[in-house]
Amino acid sequence: MSNYQLPITNYQLPITTMQCPNCGTKVTIGDRFCEECGTPLAVTIPNAGDRCEKCGAGVEAIDAEGYCSNCGFRREMQTCDRLEITIQSNLAGISDRGLRHQQNEDYLACAKVDGKNAYVLVVCDGVSSSQKPELAAKVAAEKASFALCAAIQKGAVKPQEAMKIAVGEALLSVCDIPYTNGGDTDPPSTTIVAAVVVDKMATIAWLGDSRAYWISPQGSQQLTKDDSWLYNIVSSGKMSEIEARKYPEAHAITRWLGVDIGDNWHPSIVHFDIPGSGYLLLCTDGMWHYAPDPSQIAHLVKEKSDKDAVEISRSLVEFARRKGGHDNITVALLSL
Template sequence: MATGMSNVELHHGAATDVGLVREVNEDSYLAAPPVFVVADGMGGHEGGDVASAIVVEEFGRLADAGYDPRRGADVVASTLAACQDRIAEYGAAQRARGASRFHAGTTAVVALLVEDDDGPKWLLANLGDSRIYRFNDGLLEQVSVDHSVVQELVEAGAITADDAATHPERHVITRALGGPERVEADYFLFPLASVERLVLCSDGVTGMIEDDVIAAILGEVSDPRDAADRMVAAAVQAGGKDNATAVVVDVVGLMTATSYDSERQRVSLEQKLGALP
């Protein structure tokens, strides 16, 4: 837990599925309160799966070690930089061994608790087209902004949001970890009281089911574990064209230190691949 932070009671659940088309699950997630991550890897076996697992490992170290809750943005930025460096070094090493076209990259969405004089807050960050939503009073709001070609076209007025769903470049992203240069994440800050339920998910979910389906699931299912399971299952049932991952976090309230639940759910290096570089 972050050193010096108010203890916030969080209930969470997470689910992931390889889907019906891909052979390898390149998604990874971390649910280690108060740190939550979803990473959607790119590059195929030993590329995308390694890249996303590196992100989970680095943020897992952060969760284990603790962090200064008043320096949240700096903490996330430095952890993302460490991810970028490790992924880039891994890719360079593979290419040096003769895999000239080898590429390892990943998106990342991150949520962690921070604190200032006004109390605890959610700090959210994203790179790529994995998404963060907040769900309050039955209303679903996308917080993150996709770093994608189609999002840029929508913002420029060149295509509509409906056009983006079927555009041939809808899967082309403009920011990710693992490229030749470091790229900046987008950051969002929300008071704890303004978020009842938080959702992090890969585009294997949002590319298969509409936001109104996600909202219906979140509204119908009170247990975050069941909600995450239902979201991923719905994405698979809708075609399962990509790996699908969801993390759902409910803010219950402040609590005493003795009741803090540090249970971790992690798709980690040991579970997926063995030792990472």
């Protein structure tokens, strides 16, 4: 295992709340149902039961690595074929296994920061060639989301510094996943794209080829640049995109979150002044592969502009599935 370590930032995570999409009652991140009306807050379809297989403790007793806090038994991590998250009508996301992969190795997290005009979106795509990619994506998305919410709510740092803290925390969580040295698979790793929106300013960070787009009636654009062999070779002018896609390296990423990333873990960060109404979309390559140009994704979103965020997200996922669903598909959408 690498000797490379990141400094651990110590702070108390606040209780971050959001609203039930049905009745508007405040609920806490981690709640599965609204206590007021019973509406599900995150719809998951696992392959097996969530309870401890040894003592029967509920899902709340199972930590991120599968250990039961009641009896210590560790079960094999179960995959989530489909995850739907609705924070409120303008913020939602979906992660879907797709049609070809045996398990879903993507994950997402979304939140509205309590007491602030701020939103958080995180999308991760576990690297299939690594060990436990589904767990890497899950812990990275959850840790980054909580760290962003904590930093923004405390107001002690600017969004860019909050993003650096969040990505560092996400990296630590991935590095903490046990793995086997040697063999044909790499240590656990995942891509990440994260956004925090405070008032009319979006701060976006990424490692890998999961993307962020801005979509509006005035124009749409890709806000991130892929950390990939394909992007590097095309942007250098050495090949056209058509030529580069013929090479086996075309789908290789050049940066990621994982113990083997070394000193190259610092994310790329951009700031985007939100010019007016529109949509901020984060997605994995299982989505954008079928609509790589911003105008293509914009067309899909605008077709459902009369719908709320979760309905638009569902339509994007179903589009990718109809196109073949060769990869896991994850989208997170904020309407502004």
